[in-house]
Amino acid sequence: MIMDRFDHAAELEACARRDIAALRRLYDREAGFLLAVALRIVRRADVAADVIHDAFLDIWERAGTYDRARGEGRAWIISVVRYRALKHVRRASREAAYDPALHEALRDDGPDPLAALAASQEARALHDCLAALPAERRRVILLAYLDGLSQTEIAARLGTPLGTIKAWVRRSLLALKGCLS
Amino acid sequence: MIPTSPDERDVLAGEYVLGLLDAGLAAEVERAAQDDADLARRIAFWEQRLAPATASVAPLPGDAGLWDRIAGSLHRGAGGPLAAVPALPRRTRRVRDAWGSVRLWRAVAAVATAAALALAILPPRPPPESATRFFALLQGRDASGAETGPGWLIQVARDGTVRSLPLTEVEPGSGQALQLWTLWDQARGPVSLGVLPPGGAVRLSPERLDVIASGQLFEITLEPAAGSPTGRPTGRILFIGRARAPAPQPL
Structure with a gap:
């Protein structure tokens, strides 16, 4: 920086x-x-x-x-x-307009968020705490935070049931809270 | 319902910040956070701790017209000075149109407000007078826009010092002040020379005036006590006139 x-x-x-x-x-x-x-x-x-x-x-x-x-x-x-x-x-109401092809095309644009975090000193804490999460749960958090996807969209993107996504979000937030505090 | 257990509140705050709540629940969280300092603190925690995730986002080139749109919206939100001003006589309206043209105001707001807040008044001790380069005799305008005769004198010395001298008594209402503006460049728009002190008589340092030319417009408007919030005139014009050079030969 x-x-x-x-x-x-x-x-x-x-x-x-x-x-x-x-x-x-x-x-x-x-x-x-x-x-x-x-x-x-x-x-x-x-x-x-x-x-x-x-x-x-x-x-x-x-x-x-x-x-x-x-x-x-x-x-x-x-x-x-x-x-x-x-x-x-x-x-x-992007739920209705959700276009899997568009999201697929956009999925890899830009640098890897985790790598970018590692490069930034001020983001070190977030990097370390995200890195401690299982990869797919980390991805859920970043798809929500950076891409603004809803849980339904994230479920569709990852091919994972909505209920599982909701449980991951909850557990990830509790883990991050403890780690970042 | 907003939960009471700390963990549940953290999860709710986190889901709110991530944008995962439906619109109804998100609105409820926003409302609750206004009175619930603990919830507001938990939301702020996520806002602050997650923000570094944007480190991977590469800036885009700026949108050239976007600031103008923002400044325009701020201006309209402030009540719309032009809409608030009654119709003026035809001759005056041409002047008003020049002042009112949206294009004139580009990039002015910042400079003008700063100038209004940082009005530099020279010490009262009269220094040796520099010869007058321009006078501007400003004509008064009443609330209907009708001319009320000479009301204000602006004198610009050769060294650029500006003196403002009221010829009539003007008492701005409580919470209001008079603000002096000048226009020398249509593209730049009116520039604030500052909020005038009570009474209106003031001497401004030469740096205040970047450019001075014959025909340059001066204007005094009624503004909030701290000066125009938008950096352009928002209140009605009280006095307006153009700079003229004195006759080259002494009588």
């Missing part, structure tokens, strides 16, 4: 003081990355742009609720974008 001094928390606090220049700095800094996070979930460039638009309005509106004691500003922003992206895909 390149060391830099960009202070996401301070920019969010400035947004809470209605400093639109701070929002612009966050945009300049993170929009390309956030667009990629959103695209991975919504799978359409125009929808991803809508997600970022809505997410930045959310950031502006909700910056006052951000508390640096609760965590890093960048993670908070990523969450805002993910929730917006998830709302878009759920509203579009």
Whole structure:
């Protein structure tokens, strides 16, 4: 990771003081990355742009609720974008529109998430805890978190019964909670 | 129902953050987290600890028009200054159109708000006067947009120092302030010169004004006390006028 001094928390606090220049700095800094996070979930460039638009309005509106004691500003922003992206895909009732061929085509794009985590020092804890999970359970967590797949979609993708996926999610979360705490 | 056992709450919070809850339950969790600090803390735990998983996501090239859309939406959300302004007489409306054109406001918001918040006022001690390069006599506008005569004088010295001198008494309401703007570049749009102090008389350091040219537009609008939240004028125009050079020959 390149060391830099960009202070996401301070920019969010400035947004809470209605400093639109701070929002612009966050945009300049993170929009390309956030667009990629959103695209991975919504799978359409125009929808991803809508997600970022809505997410930045959310950031502006909700910056006052951000508390640096609760965590890093960048993670908070990523969450805002993910929730917006998830709302878009759920509203579009992707369950009905689920296209196994499309998902199959997309399944191997991008670097391996676990390998990327290993390369990032700040992500070391998550890497180690995910690595301790059985491979298929780790995959379930990442398909949900990064690709925004529902449990039904994950079941279809992995050819595993829905009930099994739900049990895996539950056990994985409990294991991760213990490991990450 | 939101469970009470710590493990169940962790699982629910985790499923919420992963996006695995149906819309109804997700909305219930969101509502509950507003009053349930423990649940909010568990949600924040997952948000923070899972975020590094995005390390594998490679940034995309930015979308050139996207910031403009965001800024435009923020502006409309702030109440829409143009919609709030009554129709103006024809001649004035041309000026208003220039100020109101959405294209003018690109990239302005950031700079303008920063300027509004960081108004630098020079010490009151009068330094040797630099010769006046431009005057702008701003005409007052009442609530209906009708002209009410000369109301404000802007003087720009050769060194770029800007002096603002009210010719009439203006009392902004509680929580409101007067904000001074200038426009020299249609592509850049109005730039805030700052929120004026009570009374309105102020001397601004030369750095405040990047460019000064004959015909340059100056405008004073009614804004929230901290200055326009959007970086562009949001309230009605109180005074408006253009810079003119004094006659080259002394009388």
